[in-house]
Amino acid sequence: MKLNKIFITFFFIFSITLLYGCENKNYNFENAFEFKDDIARVETNKKFGYINKEGSFIINPKYEDALNFSNKFAWVKKDNLWGCIDKNDTIILNFEYENVIPTYEDNSFIVKQDNKLGLFYDGKITIFPMFDEITPNIDSDVLIVNDGNKLGLFTYTGDTILDPIYSDISFKSNLVCFMVNNKYGILNLNTNKKLESLSDTPLNFIDNISIFSCNGKYGYIDVDGNILIEPTFENALYFNACNLASVKLNNKWGVINKSGDFIVEPKYEEIVYNESSDYDFKDNSDSSTFLIKLNNKWGLLDSYGKELLEPTFNYATPLNNETFAISENSSMWALANTKGTILSDFKYNSVYFFNNNFIIEKDGKTGYVSNDCKEILPIKYDELNSSPEFLLPENYDITIEDFYSSYIELYNQQLNNYIYIKLDNKFGVCNKDGKIIIEPKYSRIKYLNKDYLAVLEDNLWGILDINGNVIIPPKFNDIGKFNADLIPVKVANHWRYVDLKDNFII
Numbered sequence: 001m002k003l004n005k006i007f008i009t010f011f012f013i014f015s016i017t018l019l020y021g022c023e024n025k026n027y028n029f030e031n032a033f034e035f036k037d038d039i040a041r042v043e044t045n046k047k048f049g050y051i052n053k054e055g056s057f058i059i060n061p062k063y064e065d066a067l068n069f070s071n072k073f074a075w076v077k078k079d080n081l082w083g084c085i086d087k088n089d090t091i092i093l094n095f096e097y098e099n100v101i102p103t104y105e106d107n108s109f110i111v112k113q114d115n116k117l118g119l120f121y122d123g124k125i126t127i128f129p130m131f132d133e134i135t136p137n138i139d140s141d142v143l144i145v146n147d148g149n150k151l152g153l154f155t156y157t158g159d160t161i162l163d164p165i166y167s168d169i170s171f172k173s174n175l176v177c178f179m180v181n182n183k184y185g186i187l188n189l190n191t192n193k194k195l196e197s198l199s200d201t202p203l204n205f206i207d208n209i210s211i212f213s214c215n216g217k218y219g220y221i222d223v224d225g226n227i228l229i230e231p232t233f234e235n236a237l238y239f240n241a242c243n244l245a246s247v248k249l250n251n252k253w254g255v256i257n258k259s260g261d262f263i264v265e266p267k268y269e270e271i272v273y274n275e276s277s278d279y280d281f282k283d284n285s286d287s288s289t290f291l292i293k294l295n296n297k298w299g300l301l302d303s304y305g306k307e308l309l310e311p312t313f314n315y316a317t318p319l320n321n322e323t324f325a326i327s328e329n330s331s332m333w334a335l336a337n338t339k340g341t342i343l344s345d346f347k348y349n350s351v352y353f354f355n356n357n358f359i360i361e362k363d364g365k366t367g368y369v370s371n372d373c374k375e376i377l378p379i380k381y382d383e384l385n386s387s388p389e390f391l392l393p394e395n396y397d398i399t400i401e402d403f404y405s406s407y408i409e410l411y412n413q414q415l416n417n418y419i420y421i422k423l424d425n426k427f428g429v430c431n432k433d434g435k436i437i438i439e440p441k442y443s444r445i446k447y448l449n450k451d452y453l454a455v456l457e458d459n460l461w462g463i464l465d466i467n468g469n470v471i472i473p474p475k476f477n478d479i480g481k482f483n484a485d486l487i488p489v490k491v492a493n494h495w496r497y498v499d500l501k502d503n504f505i506i
Contacts, residue, residue, distance in 0.1 A: 032488035032495035033068060034481050039087065040488070041066045041074070042495070048076065050087075053486060055497075055506035059089045067100065070107045073123055075100040082111070084120065092123060103136040103143075108156055110134050119143065119156065126158035137171055140189060144169050151178075153187075162187065170202060175223065177203045184212075188223065195225040204238075211236050218247070229260040237273065241321075242288040244303055246271040255290065255303070264305045269293040271301070274318040274338060289338040291316045291324060298326065300340055308340030319353045323371055335373050343373040354386045355417065355432040368419065368434055376434035383422040418466075420445065429453070429468070437468040446479070448487075454479040463487070463500075472502045 031043035039050050039058065049061030050069070065077035073092060075082050083095035099112040100120075109120045111129060118129030127134070133146035145152045145164055152164030153176065161176075162169070168179035176187040184203050185196035198221060199212035205223055212221040212231065219231030220239075235248035243258050247266070254266030264271075270293035288303040292311060299311035315327040325333045326342070333351050335343040335358070350361040357376060358369050367379030377384070421428045421440050428440030438445070444456035454461050455474065462474035478495075480488035486497040486505055497506040 028494035028496070030494065032480065032497065034488065035484040035486050036068050037071070038484075039069045040486070040497075041068055050074070051506070053505070058087065059085070067102065067109075070102075070109075071122075073107065075109060075120075093120070093125070097129075104138050105136065105141065105156055108136075110136075119154075119158070121156045121158075126156065127154055131164075140171060140174065142176075142189070161189075168202070170204075172205050175203075175205050186223065186225075193224075198225055206238050209239060211238060220245075228258070229256075237271075240273050240288055242303060244288050246273065246290065253292075255305075263303060264290075264301065267294075268301075269296070272316075272318060274300075274321065274324050291318060300324070300336070300338070308338070309336065309342075319351065319358065320356065320371075323353075323358070325351045335369075337372075354419065357432070357434075359384045359386070359419070368430075377421075377430065381421050381423050381440075382425065385420050385422075386418075427455075437466070438464060448479065448481050449483055452482075461489075471500055472498070 029042040029044050030046070033041050035053065038053050041048055041050050042061065044061045047061040048063045048066035049057050050059040050066070052058050063076040063078055064080070067075045069087065072086055073084050075084050078095050081095040082097040082100045083091055084093040086092055097111045097113050098115070101110040102108075103110060105121070107122050111118050111120050111125070113129040116129040117131045117134045118125055119127035119134060127143075127145070131145040131147050135144040135146075137144065141156060142161060143154050143156065145154055147164040150164045151166045151169045152160065153162035153169060154160055162178060166178045166180050167182075168177075168184075170177045174189045176189060178185055178187065179202070180196070182200070183197040184199040184201065185194065186198065186203055186205075187194045199214070201211070201213040203210040203212060203221070208223045209228065210221055211218055213219075214231045217231040218233045218236040219227060220229040220236070221227055233247040233249055234251065237246040239245045239258065244255050244263060246253055247256050249266045252266040253268045253271040254262050255264035255271065256262055272291040274289045274291055289308065290301045290303075292299050292301045292307070294311040297311040298313045298316035299307055300309035301307055313326040313328065315330050316324060318324045319335075322338055323335055323343075324338075325348075326336055327333045328346060331349060332346040333348045334346045335348075335351065337343060348360045348362055351358050356371055358371070360367055360369055360379065362379050365379050366381045366384045367375065368377035368384060369375055417432045418437070419430050419432065421430055421436075423440040426440045427442050427445045428436065429438040429445065430436045438453070438455070442455040442457050443459075446454040446456070446461075448454050448463070451466055452471065453464050453466065455464055457474040460474040461476045461479045463471040463479065465471055476489040476491060478490035480495075482488065485499055487500070488495055489498050496504055498504055
């Protein structure tokens with residue numbers, strides 16, 4: 001009898017434990033997202049909550065929407081308004097915000113209240129919602145605010161750098177160019193030195209030198225506001241890697257040095273540097289070439305004024321510091337180098353530069369050639385593209401949260417050294433040297449993180465590493481992004497979590 005009582009007691013405790021576990025664990029989610037700080041947001045019964053790595057709810061699913069935890073805080077939605085909670089589900093900010101938008105800075109969110117925008121940073125509102133727009137800057141830890149079409153500059157902690165009185169604000173590294181009263185000035189964020197009314201046109205400093213204008217004439221100025229070359233030109237371009245600049249005088253273009261002396265007299269209709277289109281040069285070559293236009297034809301000029309290719313071509317465009325494309329009719333292009341040697345026949349429909357080589361197109365097919373026009377990948381592919389956006393489905397609508405959490409990462413990680421290939425409507429990946437890493441046999445390829453890609457085959461998703469090794473063969477209905485050791489995967493109509501060894505953990 002006593003034994004029966006012990007058994008009944010044990011069974012009761014076991015049952016309670018089992019029931020308790022069932023109440024706190026749910027291995028079938030309607031939506032599941034990546035783990036951050038050992039916490040993941042999930043959706044079940046059309047409500048959002050948060051689980052730990054054991055699959056237990058640390059915050060029950062009761063919110064209409066939710067964002068990932070960022071350090072200690074998460075934004076959640078209730079009764080159609082957003083509020084902020086901590087990991088104990090304690091309310092940090094009341095549910096009184098109409099919208100919440102992540103920024104580039106971790107633990108920072110733009111918040112909307114009464115149709116005005118403010119900023120939440122590190123657990124508190126640092127900028128009260130009073131602006132029409134707030135724009136984070138990816139290069140500097142500052143934000144541009146818009147107050148009735150007047151712009152200002154704030155730190156994330158809420159300190160005012162520039163009052164919102166300016167008509168225009170732009171960035172170049174630590175230098176801020178601003179416009180007030182139709183005049184442009186600069187602010188050095190490192191030294192807090194502010195110079196006003198320097199130019200009639202925007203300032204963009206490269207190697208501490210910018211073009212500036214005064215009364216319709218152009219010259220050059222340094223970051224301390226010193227005039228280096230007086231504004232005497234009708235137009236001007238930035239100094240290139242060899243400290244030469246193209247300028248326009250008497251309606252003709254020539255080339256000057258940093259002393260303002262003409263190296264090439266102004267006699268051309270147009271001069272274009274055979275360098276990067278944004279003139280933010282990193283090449284340290286000791287010679288320069290220029291594409292020149294004379295009598296409505298294009299040719300090539302060296303820095304001493306010698307014509308390496310006579311101006312006989314209808315079109316020309318720079319590709320990199322060593323190569324440019326020329327054309328007779330804008331539909332068939334050839335490659336030429338800066339020595340004036342034509343490297344190929346006029347056979348390419350389009351050419352664009354990628355990692356010191358070129359992606360080329362001919363008759364609707366795409367290939368990959370080296371800087372000296374040797375074939376790396378044959379011209380047989382439906383498409384080659386260096387952008388991860390190429391992998392997104394057509395009409396893909398990226399969410400604002402995905403944008404801030406993934407978009408910048410996509411363009412600043414090692415996948416930029418890879419080319420995505422498409423052949424017979426299937427996707428694959430090759431490296432910058434043309435070596436096929438992932439054969440073009442997948443219906444879709446999806447970026448997961450810098451080390452892994454998801455691939456779709458026969459309507460099922462699997463995981464490959466960036467070297468093309470199969471980590472998990474295609475078996476899931478979908479796979480989500482991850483940055484920890486647990487991966488959200490969709491099985492049938494529900495989401496669960498597996499590890500990289502293909503074991504179901506949650």
